[in-house]
Amino acid sequence: MSSTSRPSAVPAVDPEQLEDDELMRQLDLTAQGVQLARQEGRVFLRFSGNVAYAGQNVAYDLVPAYGVLAKASKWRKMDVATRSATLRERASAAAADALQAEVAAFVVEIAEACADCDIDAAPFLDALASMQLAEPAAIVFDRLRQRLEHAVEREMEEQHAERTRQSINLAEYPATFDVARRIKRRFIAVLGPTNSGKTHMAIEALAKAPSGVYLAPLRLLALENYERLQGMQARGKPLAVSLVTGEERRLVPGATHVASTVEMLDTRTEVDVVVIDEIQMLADRDRGAAWTAAVCGAPAHTVYLVGAPEARRAIEALAARLECELEVHILKRKGPLSMEPTAVRKLGNLRRGDAVICFSRREVLMWRDMVTELGLSVATVYGNLSPEVRRAQAQRFREGAADVVVGTDAIAMGLNMPIARIVMTTTVKYNGYEEEEIPAALARQIAGRAGRYGVHEEGLVAGYDNETHNVMRSLLKEKPVPIKTNGFAVAPTLEHLHRISSVTLEQSLAKLLKRFVHNIDVPDGFFYPRITEEQFERAAWLDTLDLSVAEKFALSLVPISSKVPSLQRAWEHWATALAAKKVTELKAVQVPLHYMSLQEVEDACRLYSAYAWLAYRQPEHFPDTELAQQLSRQASDRVDSLLHEQNSAARKRQPKRFRR
Template identity: 35%
Template sequence: TVEEFARFRHQPLDVVVIDEVQMMADSQRGWAWVDALVSAYTQDLIMTGPELIQPSLKTLCELCEDELVIKRTKRLSPVEVARRSTSLKQLDEGSMLVAFSRKTVLELKAMLEMTGKSVSVVYGALSPEVRREQARRFREGEADIMVATDAVGMGLNLPAHTLCFYTDEKYDGIQNRQLKVQEVKQIGGRAGRFGHHDSGTITALDAQTLQSIKRLFHSADLPVDLSQFQVRPSIEHLQAIAELMGEPSLLRAWLTFNRNINYGDEFISVLPDELAEWIKLIDDPSIDLPLRWIFACTPIRGGLDSPASIFAQQWLKKVAQDKVVDLPRLIIDADLATLEGSLHIIETYLHLARTLPGHFPALEQAEQHRSLLNEAITRELSRRKKPRGSDRRRLSGEARHCQQCGKAMPVLSRQFRLCQSCFRDQR
């Protein structure tokens, strides 16, 4: 991930390539892209992304007194939005179905397998290795259909001739909202890859969603001209504040920095909400501040109540006592959720083994465990789940509409009276 680039900050490099540069505008992770862009120690920095981020890149390069050369490319195969919606039964080989949660992806996989099709899946909880293997199965024809979250929009070569949206809404961690123009274009652009298909088609599972997707896909991009670029303090900054104020809390030192340090009009120090919550869990004043900082900067996949989070908190206490952390016992005879949780634990260990090798010495063994878990997850994803009776009814049932707003209900929600948005509004 781009956060890992911090390890190369002071290392001379011939060329640095930063993909998806529009993510510098992301509220949670934008700081990492900005940090990589301004700290890359290279003569040639190549950035790829959509046209809409150009104004912000131009401003940032001017601030850094760097020359910016713009090179535009054109899409080589056309893509169009279908006139009519489709159905799960009508999706043919080489199609990709995009939903917006792990649960929905796996449920759609099971329903498609009921129709006799083989399915690959991609979602955020999977490791890059498993995602690439799932992509290979689809690309080489071992899987008829790919079902994925919007994680498929970045970093994978997937030659689908048809891209089908399950819905036009996603939960963004705060609210259930309609997809943005750029999100629809980023995902829809996966249809019809040059060299594989003469053209691509975008469709949806119901007429109402299709009309919404069509409107968004044909809407003009809104340029992203950031008023301020996100940055964050270094441990040296926070240590200085902690010593000056006699403040033992990492979180309060960071908040003090944000309130009092003025970067000027161009930059702003940020503390993402999820990171603030993670720091609260590890902010023990009896533990050295630099050690708390290392763990605060450690990626924790699966959320704050995940197995990786629980293990990391235990490991922090061990390291604070100058103890060596043993690699957790490997369990590969388990269900998919358990395997994913185990993989996230190993990935956390690997990150810390590169940062604190004296306390996390089992780097090679952890890499072996990661490979075994990736293989186990791939096997589990290849298994066909026994369909439930409700799945059969939803697959064969007529389309239903929300009794409150009248919107067409996604196939997995047809046993309910209300759509997800109306249900959330009533709670």
């Protein structure tokens, strides 16, 4: 069968289109640059032409103000006479002249706007002939104005990003600490597991120095070592020591030593020795920047870096970068730490001297009740408690008034207790985003609290159930993973934000923080910008208020939980009052502490502490610092009392044969 070629397909001829084209020719509109078009179910006129500007012709092909004639279905039903009349009316010379004038004015507007911003106008003006929209020219103009606005925003963003990069170079971060840069510093790393005596070694050296500062990760640790230093002597005299935390100041005239939280380091006052505790916190996602600042800015001739062995490489990298001499001491645990042969399995197998570890307040209180029902007395420790309450609870255990400690991993840092055995109820913890197995470093730190040197011959560790027991065994066998040797977190300071603001004229805290994170110069990544998600979320809300950058920055850092509605409302009230320039006096919560639940008293304590923190930074608007501290102490006492009452009540419900 022979193949035959088929004729190519010929487009179908639309008789309605032919009829319209003929009508346009009869009215002589096509010769005048007018087209009749169909698009998007509408029939409309399109005028083409050009306008002269700055020696150039700018072509356009646009729909005039009344150029949309009808829907396609309606136009189809019109007779020829009606169509002709409509075309003569809408395609008049007056309509063409009006569009010409509109285009001319728009061309001048865009050209001048582009010249002001140093942007090429051609892409916007060329679009007048190429966009081919079925909408009136006014809408096309608005779209092109939006394009230009976005282009200007992009151009300004690029300029601001470049200016930000030029204004802050993180490679130069250490040089921003004038005193530390000026003096010759020596680092002494004292590294070892829990119960290795590393903090004792550093504190002894600190006490012997003519002046010095101890930096703690927690208020509790700062308070404990403040009291410890007060009891020590140098050159035959008691040390004069001050306490400085975010929420409290105990300033002693002529003090030679200071115990402080790490964020409160005074980088401008030169001292002989600085001790930076828990140096492995350099790797902490939210607070690591405070340790970076302390290492870079500690204004001392000798800086002790105390913490876990896995921080060694990071310390070596920092010492090399800062050109500081480094001496490393690796200490061993003073007593053995062993896994129990089997899991605990039953409540009845708990014994005096145990520390039962959970990972939430709810679980702690549940286990406390179960343990007290055995007839054992319990000390309770979890993160929501104030340092004063945690200390009081720990003291009860130390003095034998409590048989067992039930707590979270809060016991792993800053509480020295004669724990014989750590009993893990789980190895899964919520990390702020999801439930996950605890890292080996945390497992070692918690386990290390067992077997206090001088009290117990060894420390013991067990899981409550078989699975937890086996996981803990595996975690404690894992080799410590060294923390990273670059990417050390740097948090923005008010000076950083003011510098960015001065080159960008930006006053939004959220945008300034975003620029700090994304636009500053990070040449080699050794130092890296970091902010917390909570601070950024707060910044966006604070930007809705009439506050200065400095005021918004301070409010974004207030240590108060946004997850507790009553505390979040208090914070918002303080912010709006400051925006209105009103003085916010502190008032005790209306319900007496005696009638509050444990949770309510805990929240009241946190509220008073947060007010005190803000009062130290904005005293003219938050004047009741002393009252805040007084109310905080009263609330702490009530929390401690409630815990004791609940413990006693649970024990009284049991037969005497179960009691101690």
